[in-house]
Amino acid sequence: MSKTKIEPMVNLNTNPCKMCMPLGSVTAFYGIKNCMSILHGSQGCSTYIRRHMATHYNEPVDIASSSLTEQGTVFGGETNLLKGLKNLIEIYHPEVIGVSTTCLAETIGEDLPRMIGKFYAENPEYKNIEIIPVKSPGYGGTQYEGYFSAIFGVISSVSMQTEANDCINVITAPLTPADTRFLKEAFEMFGLKIILLPDVSDNLDGGYKEEYDKLPSGGTSLKDIKKMAGAKATIELCGIEIKDSPGKYLENHYGVPYYRINMPVGLRDTDIFYDLLSKLSEIDVPEEITIQRGRYLDAMIDAHKYNGEGRAVIFGEPDYVASTVRLCVENGVMPLVVATGSVCNDLKGLLKDEIDEIAKKYFIDRYEILQDVDFKTIEALAKELHANLLIGSSDGRRMEESLGIPLVRRGFPIHDRVGGQRLRMLGYEGSLDYMEDIANALLSKKEADFRENIHQQYYKKELQEDKMKELIEDKTKNHPCFNGCASNTARMHLAVAPRCNIQCNYCVRKFDCPNESRPGVTSKILTPIEALEKYKMVKKEMSNLSVVGIAGPGDALANFEETKKTLELIREFDPDVTFCLSTNGLMLPQYANELIRLGVSHVTVTMNAVDINIGAKIYKYIDYNGVKFEGVSAAAILLANQLSGLRILVAAGIICKVNIVTLKGINDKHIPKVVETVKEIGCYITNIMPFIQVKGSVFENLEPVSNKEVNEIRNLCGETMKQMYHCRQCRADAIGTLDNDRSLEFSECKGNCGSKKIEEGNSYTFAVASKSGMLVDTHFGHVAELYIYEYKDGDVCYKEKREIQKYCTGEENCGDEADKIDNIIKAIGECDGVITMRIGEAPKQKLNKKNVKVFVTYDRIDTAVKAAAEQMGNGQED
Amino acid sequence: MDKILEERKQSIVLKNELGCSGSGINCDSDSVSGAISQRACVYCGARVVLNPITDAFHIVHGPIGCASYTWDIRGSLTSDDDVFRTSFSTDLREKDVIFGGEKKLEAAIEEIANKYHPKLIFVYATCIVGVIGDDVEAICKKMSDKYNMHVIAVKSPGFSGNKATGYRMACDAIMQVISQYKDQPKVNGINILGDFNLAGEMWIIKSYMEKIGINVLSTFTGDSNFESMKKASSATLNIVQCAGSSTYLANRMQEEMGIPFIKVSFFGVEDTTASLIKVAEALGDNEAREKAINFCKKESDKIEGFINQYKKNLTGKKAAIYVGGGFKAISLIRQFKALGIETAVVGTQTGKKDEYEVIESIVEKDTVILDDANPAELEKYMKEKNVDILVGGVKERPLAYKLGIAFCDHNHERKHPLAGFDGVVNFVTEINGSINHPVWKYTRGKGACHYE
Secondary structure, X not given: OOOOOOOOOOOOEEOOOOOOHHHHHHXXXXXXXXXXXXXXXXXXXXXXXXXXXXXXXXXXXXXEEOOOOHHHHHHOOHHHHHHHHHHHHHHHOOOEEEEEEOHHHHHOOOOHHHHHHHHHHHOHHHOOOEEEEEOOOHHHOOHHHHHHHHHXXXXXXXXXXXXXXXXXXXXXXXXXXXXXXHHHHHHHHOOOEEEEEOOOOOOOOOOOOOOXXXXXXXXXXXXXXXXXXXXXXXXXEOOOOOOOOHHHHHHHHHOOOEEEEXXXXXXXXXXXXXXXXXXXXXXXXXXXXXXXXXXXXXXXXXXXXXXXXXXXEEEOOHHHHHHHHHHHXXXXXXXXXXXXXXXXXXXXXXXXXXXXHHHHHOOOOOOEEEOOOOHHHHHHHHHHOOOOEEEEOHHHHHHHHHHOOOEEEOOXXXXXXXXXXXXXXOHHHHHHHHHHHHHHHHHHHHHHHHHHHHHHHHHHHHHHHHHHHHHHHHHHHXXXXXXXXXXXXXXXXXXXXXXXXXXXXXXXXXXXXXXOOOOOOOOOOOOHHHHHHHHHHHHHHOOOEEEEEEXXXXXXXXXXXXXXXXXXXXXXXXXXXXXXXXXOOOOHHHHHHHHHXXXXXXXXXEOOOOOHHHHHHHEEEXXXXXXXXXHHHHHHHHHHHHHHHHHHHHHOOOEEEEEEEEOOOOOOOOHHHHHHHHHHHOOOEEEEEEOOOOOOOOOOOOOOOOHHHHHHHHHHHHOOOOEOOOOHHHOHHHOOOOHHHHHHHOOOOHHHHHHHHHHHXXXXXXXXXXXXXXXXXXXXXXXXXEEEEEEEOOEEEEEEEEEHHHHOOOXXXXXXXXHHHHHHHHHHOOOOEEEEOEOOHHHHHHHHHOOOEEEEOOXXXXXXXXXXXXXXXXXXXX | OOOOOHHHHHHEEEOOOOOOOOOOOOXXXXXXXXXXXXXXXXXXXXXXXXXXXXXXXXXXXXXXXXHHOOOOOOOEOOOOOOHHHOOEEOOOOHHHHHHOOHHHHHHHHHHHHHHHOOOEEEEEEOHHHHHOOOOHHHHHHHHHHHHOOEEEEEEOOHHHOOHHHHHHHHHHHHHHHHHHHOOOOOOOOEEEEEEOOEOOHHHHHHHHHHHOOOOEEEEEEOOEOHHHHHOHHHOOEEEEOOHHHHHHHHHHHHHXXXXXXXXXXXXXXXXXXXXXXXXXXXXXXHHHHHHHHHHHHHHHHHHHHHHHHXXXXXXXXXXXXXXXXXXXXXXXXXXXXXXOOXXXXXXXXXXXXXXXXXHHHHOOOXXXXXXXXXXXXXXXXXXXXXXOEEEEOOOHHHHHHHOOOEEEEOOOOOOOOOOHHHHHHHHHHHHHHHHOOHHHHHOOOOOOOOOO
16 A cells, blocks of 8 residues: 545645634733633643643643533533632632633633632632633634734733823734844833733743742733733734734723834834834934844845745744745745635735735746645645745644755744744844745755756756666567567557558458458457456456557557557556557558657557568558558558658657568568668567468468578578567467457467477476576575576577566565465466476466476486476476 | 642552552542643543554544644654544534534545545544534444445544543544454454554564564554454454553453453563563463563663663662553653662553552652642652653653753654663663753752852
């Protein structure tokens, strides 16, 4: 089994790009001094959120739970919550408690304000503890909404002091503790006193102290929170307008002037931020900040060309994403996929113009801004749009892994690196860090890959061509019709091409074409789909089936649509299959390129003459694009097309074989000329075949050539180019196990080659079980390799060594003995006999069934082979 | 000193001279509200046990949180498919809570069935699913029939018990699958239960079995898949590594399939050796027994020098243990003992009474034993006992560090195996690396460096 490739789904969130509301709510409460959180719901919510936060902040995160039970769920969780509050106070002694609901509490309709009222009434000693209810069902939004929901909850439920003071309220989207510290310092530089809500700088990034204080003692005090109603302004550092804006609430209820600007990320937004501070404080921007600005700008210039190659996927919480996009754009990093897991309708409108501008410059016509999206969708788009960079939280690591592009880690959570709580992006310096992390990710990827990439792209090109050649050579080696001897691979012909477009005088059209089929047997014509099914069936039976040929019964190219469809279907099923095809060549120029595209590696063209006058005697007519030609003109068109078609194929590295039917008195003397011609074109091999008489054909009375005569011509032509002699190996048992489909098992060589074996008489191939390579010295079942020997006319000749391992069908099948035997038998292939020191009864029977004779001996190999061959001749065996 | 909640006092005991503390520890009960339990929930327990099944689709039916916090965070490895690393959730929203999530779930299963034709789908019903009235079981049944696959409802609302309840839910879900293939002829071989192939630990155990000539048929659930699960009923013996999560499964398999089981542990040299020999004995396989003895001898000899070397660095140190189950705690106490480290504080999230009895019998006098402890209690006793190292989960780690205490990650996220002989080497290396790290020269009252 292999790995299932998961695609984005319609009805499922697949790898969530968000967390739930209570996590955000708890995070906000972590920015309040002496505050503890309790989640009203199941124990697991609190534990999971603690775990998640602990890995990001590397801080102990203590969150209580009302630990709702079955009973609480049915009858209401009041008892649990009240007890929980009491226990929490006893252990931690907090001043403020945030009570956030969960999915469960909201679904069963828990009324927090009422319960809190009851708690105060029952426990007057705790009346000074501020208990703040927050509605945060997990299904109501993401951590982003939960965070703001808690801030709003704090501001709207704490009793405010309205006396005017000189503080400025600062409310931000979720920030790292390090960025929070930056903000505080920034305001301080302008002499502005702020009430920052929340302020997670200490509580979620505490230092080591001799005495550990489990109550979060940093953050904004309740005293300061109460003063927010009397502040001289509220600044919300949120690019995205929040539905229940705490700043607007303060403006509407207490008349506190309200400003909303983007988070100070990047040059532009940091400029605006400092400008606002300068205006509010009536103090010029300090020199130190101007220097920082210059340094950031300088760094932007230094890195601009590297960043210019960035094609980024940016994901996370809406504000974080918006700010990151703006930083990327000013640095020339093209945001290709901008995504948030939250529902945020404003995001697109906010960023579209910004991204359009850079997209136009780079001539990029597609990018996506997405909301409410999961990681599988983001990943698919990243791939489709060829992103080279990911920017977001550690949750992007699965995409990093599967896409192989770097992830610049920012946002929440960072749980596979240390220091997530100290990552910066605010101000000129934070922006500089962020920008350089991005540039360095691009650079490090480039540094790591450029040698290999360029090598692959240019140098390897040649190699790839070589590889192609190698591949085809390999296929040729294993192709029974091109190199029958060395091959143990099976092939099958698929009869999908019934029509023919030429009439040969030796052929009767009501039968199959004698070039490629045995005359007198009409094959069942298969549709391409049937052909595929047939292939699947045969493949199942014979794992060594690796060659598929289309050889009629008519002409493959006269039925091109069927041929094409068949090849496409089989290729889809079996990418490694070798395709061969036989044709008379008439349509070859038209379809040669198409054949190459289809991955046909071997083509056989039957070509009986290269002289049109001789051709005219052989072909009665041709049907070329619907027009019938006869005589010399027919032969001329056919020849021209055969030659030009072969040239196209050869140029593309296709292995071409030319079949020539020997017609006594017509072309027998002309054959060497044919061979020379095709040799010149670059064909690989010629197969000179005897003519077989077919009753009813024009040549029905033509005298056949003897095998001896054919061999003489082959020998003569062998000096010019490679000849096909030995078709014995192509005997029908290569597909012989399929008794029900004899017509498809027909091998092109059968008619003329079957007799050759008899004629040659004593020629056998043996598989020898040997460890030493010198002696027959091993048990059949123990062999790791077989030595193949050929015996011919008294000579013993070593042919090759076959490793059994290669015949394994899969690792797990190679383990046990029975499978091993099968693999050995597979490796034996077409051999006539096996010579071994010892053999079990079962494998012996299996071999006998396959008509492979078994000889048991302990002797030198050559002696043993000779002895075996002699016995074969005498019809003996062990 | 920090106060211990009244309701928690029964769950904390001190080992006394007699070795037994009256009526024993209060355990296996609901967590106390507001006490900040380190436990997770029913869903978590179910997810932990089932998640390592590599080719199953694990659908979390509910709002997104439960899926978000459990997505691909555990270190179970696969030798095959890795569907289990992908998070699938119906991501219920407000309107689903009002109108029900059944349609959404059905569509989700149909989409998976049509696209991937899986054999096995688990549907985890989280907190609100039952409350809003979704009949998950009916949908699972309908989809199983329609697509001829196993769609198993795992009813795991967080409030319906604790993590251990979730283990049982998971075991029931496994039984629901394997029971359908229980009429198989017996084969000589075992199933390994309660190992989740964290950092390849199942592979280590399997390799040992192979070495001593014992055939492993099926594993629960580390590196398992549907096909391997189907073979389970033909085993002649079950061995149970994580007893807390999987004893229930072993019991059911014994009752319903007639497969006896033994508990084993592959943590530490002693346990590993004893376990391997025991497995062979349980099978009545003398040859395997011989092989196990020889193999373990050879392996322990190999690392003996290493352990003795490190032992010098570790003897006399004090450890605190806070882990999920009792069996793991017991195993750790013994491992520490072998290194000359005394366990001064030991607790578990979901230990059973009998396990606590074993713990009491093997720890030294005055050792603090806690069930379902909270951070405040851990802090109090670790400080009181002045321990050098805490073994625990991810949540406990920052607490140890804040207290200036070394830490050993014995949790599901680790990326190095702790089982078997290799595991011993890793464990000892990790303990030494943390306990004897130079950073502790500057903590716990050592103060700042001065110019002199």
